[in-house]
Amino acid sequence: MTESSRRTAVPIRPADQAASAVPALRVVHEPDGIDLAAAERAAGQFLNALGVSTASESLRGTPGRMARAYAELFSPRPFDLTTFPNDEGYDELVLARRIPVRSVCEHHLLPFVGTAHVGYLPGGRILGLSKLARVVEHFSCRPQVQERLTKQVADWLQTHLEPKGVGVVIEAEHSCMTLRGVQATGSSTMTSTLLGLLRTDARSRSEFLALTGTTS
Secondary structure: OOHHHHEEEEEEOOOOOOOOOOOEEEEEEOOOOOOHHHHHHHHHHHHHHOOOOOOOOOOOOHHHHHHHHHHHHOOOOOEEEOEEEOOOOOOOOEEEEEEEEEEEEOOOOOEEEEEEEEEEEOOOEEEOOHHHHHHHHHHHOOEEOHHHHHHHHHHHHHHHHOOOEEEEEEEEEEHHHHOOOOOOOOOOEEEEEEEEHHHHOHHHHHHHHHHHOOOO
């Protein structure tokens, strides 16, 4: 089963919604199947193979806790992408700053954490503000690389909201860099994706980058 088929945006129309209104999108995660028992057994074997005994009272439940922790990291919560008509014709930047990001590096399965700044220039519709954070969470809850995550959030909003422009900046600390290998403690990685007017219009781009703190 492909990634796109497992994670779907399904139009829904609440009973009290007017027939002429644009239906919300029910954004859901449909995993191939989570087998916690098998994951617990595998976690125990993994630890034992690395010379970590799980026989003690304090470590006996660790494989199960590992399995449940990763299942939670890979399971975003479903949400409704609710939008509203832009009746006032608002055409300035809408920006949600410092959205918490936590994901797992797909190369080492070690976490990376940081913040995302997500903004857009409205078109015909505006978005419930909390949904910007929900979209970030939706794409973060899987093995990821930061570059892909940044572009996925921007592309998804551009497709489903159809704004005049979208901007996403993510800054994160990767434990695969800080805890192992080069051990570059305190380092962070910044990525950005700009679409539409936030890419082509110099004034809009400068405003977005200044408000996110990317440039002065």
